[in-house]
Amino acid sequence: MTELARKRNAHNVTVFIASDNVNSRSWFQENVPVNWNVIHPAHELEKPESGVWFGEHGSKTNSVLSQQQKDEAMAEAVSDIFALGECDALWIPNYSSFTLTSIILSRAKKRIVKFMHRTTLEYFDLSYPELAQDTPAF
Numbered sequence: 001m002t003e004l005a006r007k008r009n010a011h012n013v014t015v016f017i018a019s020d021n022v023n024s025r026s027w028f029q030e031n032v033p034v035n036w037n038v039i040h041p042a043h044e045l046e047k048p049e050s051g052v053w054f055g056e057h058g059s060k061t062n063s064v065l066s067q068q069q070k071d072e073a074m075a076e077a078v079s080d081i082f083a084l085g086e087c088d089a090l091w092i093p094n095y096s097s098f099t100l101t102s103i104i105l106s107r108a109k110k111r112i113v114k115f116m117h118r119t120t121l122e123y124f125d126l127s128y129p130e131l132a133q134d135t136p137a138f
Contacts, residue, residue, distance in 0.1 A: 002033060004089055004112065014039060016087060018080035024093075041080060091123055092116065
């Protein structure tokens with residue numbers, strides 16, 4: 001991230017953290033340059049005792065949540081996804097259905113998307129083929 005900011009001569013850098021992982025939030029607070037602004041959603045939902053909020057096959061989380069809890073969790077997730085889609089660049093530590101929409105939005109705007117390599121833990125660009133306007137969709 002610092003290399004991209006340096007290349008773009010960016011001085012007023014803001015990092016948006018869309019994670020419910022307390023460790024990732026504190027890591028960013030402690031490791032980004034001092035003059036950068038780190039933001040994250042103001043409303044923090046407690047993680048479910050087991051499973052994830054959405055999408056994990058076999059998770060029982062859905063059956064123990066009230067409709068209000070489900071609505072709040074979905075609203076938070078959707079707002080995070082669209083906020084990520086507005087970023088100048090995305091660093092994706094682990095791909096999930098949560099990140100797919102923001103990746104699509106970012107790529108449509110020709111913005112940088114980097115994925116973390118599972119063994120080296122380094123970020124890399126995933127190249128996408130350029131499709132002509134007349135290329136049929138699959």
